[in-house]
Amino acid sequence: MTTTISKSGARRRSIATLICGALATGGLAAAGVTALVPGTASASSHREAPLISGTPQFDNTDLYAFVSPDKADTTTIVANWIPFEEPGGGPNFYQFAEDAQYDLHIDNNGDAQDDLLFRYTFKTHVKNKKSFLYNTGAVDSLYDKDLNVTQTYDIELIKLKNKYEASRTKIADDVPVAPSNVGKASMPDYAKLRYQAIHKLTNGSKTFAGQADDPFFADLRVFDLLYGGNLSEVGNDTLKGYNVNTIALQVPTHMIVESSKQPVVGIWSTTQRKNASGYYSQVSRLGMPLVNEVVNPIKDKDKFNASKPYDDAQFLKNVTNPELPKLIEAIYKIPAPKEPRNDLVDVFLKGVKGLNQPPYVTPAEELRLNTSIAPAKNPKRLGVLDGDTAGFPNGRRLTDDVIDASLQVVEGELLGAKNDLGDAVDKNDKNFEKYFPYVSLPTEGSRGPLAKGTSGTNDVRSQLGDALQPAGTSGGGTDTMLIAGSAAAGAAGFLLLTAGVVWWRRNMGNRAY
Numbered sequence: 001m002t003t004t005i006s007k008s009g010a011r012r013r014s015i016a017t018l019i020c021g022a023l024a025t026g027g028l029a030a031a032g033v034t035a036l037v038p039g040t041a042s043a044s045s046h047r048e049a050p051l052i053s054g055t056p057q058f059d060n061t062d063l064y065a066f067v068s069p070d071k072a073d074t075t076t077i078v079a080n081w082i083p084f085e086e087p088g089g090g091p092n093f094y095q096f097a098e099d100a101q102y103d104l105h106i107d108n109n110g111d112a113q114d115d116l117l118f119r120y121t122f123k124t125h126v127k128n129k130k131s132f133l134y135n136t137g138a139v140d141s142l143y144d145k146d147l148n149v150t151q152t153y154d155i156e157l158i159k160l161k162n163k164y165e166a167s168r169t170k171i172a173d174d175v176p177v178a179p180s181n182v183g184k185a186s187m188p189d190y191a192k193l194r195y196q197a198i199h200k201l202t203n204g205s206k207t208f209a210g211q212a213d214d215p216f217f218a219d220l221r222v223f224d225l226l227y228g229g230n231l232s233e234v235g236n237d238t239l240k241g242y243n244v245n246t247i248a249l250q251v252p253t254h255m256i257v258e259s260s261k262q263p264v265v266g267i268w269s270t271t272q273r274k275n276a277s278g279y280y281s282q283v284s285r286l287g288m289p290l291v292n293e294v295v296n297p298i299k300d301k302d303k304f305n306a307s308k309p310y311d312d313a314q315f316l317k318n319v320t321n322p323e324l325p326k327l328i329e330a331i332y333k334i335p336a337p338k339e340p341r342n343d344l345v346d347v348f349l350k351g352v353k354g355l356n357q358p359p360y361v362t363p364a365e366e367l368r369l370n371t372s373i374a375p376a377k378n379p380k381r382l383g384v385l386d387g388d389t390a391g392f393p394n395g396r397r398l399t400d401d402v403i404d405a406s407l408q409v410v411e412g413e414l415l416g417a418k419n420d421l422g423d424a425v426d427k428n429d430k431n432f433e434k435y436f437p438y439v440s441l442p443t444e445g446s447r448g449p450l451a452k453g454t455s456g457t458n459d460v461r462s463q464l465g466d467a468l469q470p471a472g473t474s475g476g477g478t479d480t481m482l483i484a485g486s487a488a489a490g491a492a493g494f495l496l497l498t499a500g501v502v503w504w505r506r507n508m509g510n511r512a513y
Contacts, residue, residue, distance in 0.1 A: 046083030046216075056082045057097040058271040060286040061244055062216050065267045065367050066397045067390065068250055069375040070435055074204075076250045077104050078398070078439060079269040079286070080214070085180075085243040088445040093134050093180035094211060094245055095151055096122040099274040102247055107266035107366060108258040110358030112310040116256060117158040120209065120247055122177070125150045134180070139187050142176040142196045151177040153209055155201075175199045178210025181243070183446030190441060198436065205251045212246040212439035213430050214239045215398045219423040226331050227423075235424035241443050248437035253371045264351060264358040266366030267395075268309065282306050287366045288348055288393070289402045309364035312349075325411065334419075337412040347393055347409060355384070356394045369395035381405075381426060385413070398432045398439065 046061045053059070064078040081102065085094050096102065101121055105114035127148050128136070137146035155172035158165055178197035181190050197210050217240075221233040257263050268287035272280035284305050300315060307314070325336035337343070351357035351368040358368070376390040381401040383391025385408060392400035404422035411419050430440035 055273070055283070056084075057095070058100055058273050058283050059083055060269050060271055060284040061214070062289065063267065063269050063286045063367055063396070064215070064398055065265075065369045065395045067253070067369070067371055067373065067375050067395075068436070071250070072374055073253055074250050075253045075256060075265075075369070075371055076248065076436065076438065077267060077269075078215075078246060078248045078437065079104060080212070080216075080244040080246050081271070082245045083214075083242075085211070085214075085245070085442075087181065087241070087243055087443045087447055088183075090180075090182065090445060091132050091134055093149070093182065094243070095124060095149075096120075096153070096177065096209070096245055097273070098122055098124055101272040101280055103270045103272065104247070104249060105268050105270065106256050107268075107309070107364075108256060109262065110264065110266065110361035112266075112308075112312070112362040112364035112366070113163055114160055115258075117160060118249055119156040119158060120153050121156075122151050122153045122209075123174075125152065134182060135186050138185065139179070139182075139193070140189070142178070142193060147179060150179065151209075153177060155207060171201055171203065171205075172199065172207060175207060175209070178208070180211045181442040181444040183444050185446065187444070190444065194441060203252070203255065205249065205255075206436050207250075208246070208248040208437040210246060211243050211442040212437070213428075213442050214242045214244045215428055215432065215439055217401075217425050217428045218403050219425050222423070226327065229331055231332075237425045237429050240429040241447070243442040246437065246439050248439065250436050257371055260372075262358060263372035264356050264368060264370050266309075266351075266358070266364070266368050268366050289367075289396065290406060309366055310362065312364050328411070334411065335417070337417065343414060344409065347414075352384070352393070355389060367396055368393070382408075385409070399427065401426055 046059070059081060061080045061083045062078075063080075064076075066076055068074045068076045079102070081096070082094050098121075101119050103120070104118040106116035106118075107113060108115045127145070127150075131148055134149050135144075135147050139147045142150070152174045153172070154170060154174065157169045157171050159167045176197055176199075178194050179187070181187055187193060194208075194210065197208055199207050201207060217237050219227070219234050219236050220238040221227055221236065224233055227233040253263075254260075256265055266287075268285060270282050270286075271284040273283045274280050282305070285307065287309070304315065321339050321341075328334050329336045345363065346352055346357065349363040349365065350361045351370075356368045356370040373390050373394065376388050379391060379397060379399050380386040380388040381391075381399055382388070382405045383397075383400050384394060385405050391397055392402055392405055396402065401422070404426070407421045407423075408419055411417060411421055413419060428440070432438050432440055
């Protein structure tokens with residue numbers, strides 16, 4: 001049917017057998033158990049529900065959690081917001097919302113309630129409100145006077161018990177955010193700005209907030225009748241070239257686990273938005289990837305985004321008789337597994353017994369990570385299915401191919417229906433970084449082709465905020481002044497110089513020298 005996946009069959013089967021043996025025959029079927037069919041994602045959780053699709057600043061697109069590959073005594077959480085950021089989307093580039101609380105939740109005992117909550121809140125600062133520009137010249141640092149619009153954030157660590165706040169501590173104050181990558185002229189060394197935005201906390205943690213390349217990779221043409229109805233539309237990473245706003249947090253693992261004997265944590269992220277009365281309400285939620293896009297019908301999508309993990313039983317009927325396997329069977333003649341789909345409960349709700357399932361677990365939609373499993377030296381994109389127990393669904397690494405791995409399981413891999421289904425997109429278009437925050441640098445706004453007849457670093461560019469250098473040519477009997485707006489002048493300089501040209505031609509153009 002689709003792309004054949006290369007892997008070690010024997011090892012893969014042994015892991016599948018292990019998972020099958022652990023699967024429970026009863027219990028809650030998760031919201032998200034069957035959310036994974038050929039490319040069935042709105043880019044994981046990009047624009048997955050009616051209300052959130054209209055408010056991208058609050059839309060949590062993806063969540064990742066993994067043991068840090070270069071620092072194995074720490075755990076890294078990466079959460080992304082604002083889907084489909086067009087790199088050239090100025091002059092109002094992409095910012096975190098000031099009327100939002102961006103939260104990272106930790107459940108360290110498996111009871112479907114958060115025990116720890118890291119809350120990020122943001123402030124926007126404008127140096128010159130009389131300018132329309134994001135930056136007025138080339139930006140050399142996060143504190144550059146030419147960076148006109150900046151953001152900072154605070155972090156609070158909230159400890160909870162039985163759903164109630166037990167303590168609250170501010171652990172970061174006024175940390176600078178890495179800006180949107182306007183372009184090569186505006187930000188000639190964006191990697192330097194990224195590095196400056198990594199902040200060390202006194203408790204041994206690291207934090208980062210700013211723009212990044214969208215790490216999720218998939219072919220989203222699935223919505224055209226499952227890749228055109230004949231698989232003619234696969235193999236194109238439709239997230240290529242788009243950015244997101246990233247929050248990344250690396251914490252010493254001992255801070256978030258219940259104990260060394262219970263190293264499994266459940267993680268999810270949410271966004272709270274302030275209403276007109278000044279109160280906050282939850283509008284977005286994300287744990288396991290690919291949950292709210294296709295499992296829940298339209299009537300339940302907004303409800304899921306406002307819900308808590310301990311209330312996930314309310315979505316049971318949406319997944320015990322899922323719609324999508326039936327659609328795949330109708331279009332591609334691949335038999336849908338028999339219902340009810342209780343085979344997937346442990347993998348997607350409880351964690352796999354003996355791998356990432358905490359004792360006395362309450363079934364809930366969380367991304368579960370066994371922090372005692374060391375990072376793989378050579379990560380495999382299919383994770384546990386290919387014998388790599390440090391990968392998905394044991395947490396989620398940036399390189400994990402959650403579309404293919406989840407699709408194969410949902411279509412019956414663990415029930416003996418062996419398949420190599422996938423969307424033919426096996427990796428991100430950009431390589432990930434080796435060190436925190438690991439996400440790739442964002443695509444710059446000036447990524448497009450150069451203007452005709454230009455070359456080098458002083459090219460004319462169409463993106464406002466980039467430095468512009470228009471050039472005239474002299475010919476005939478008329479003297480023409482060649483004017484070049486420097487990179488430091490930016491678009492504002494270009495506008496002033498254009499006015500100067502008009503004045504020159506009106507007042508001096510006919511004079512001879």
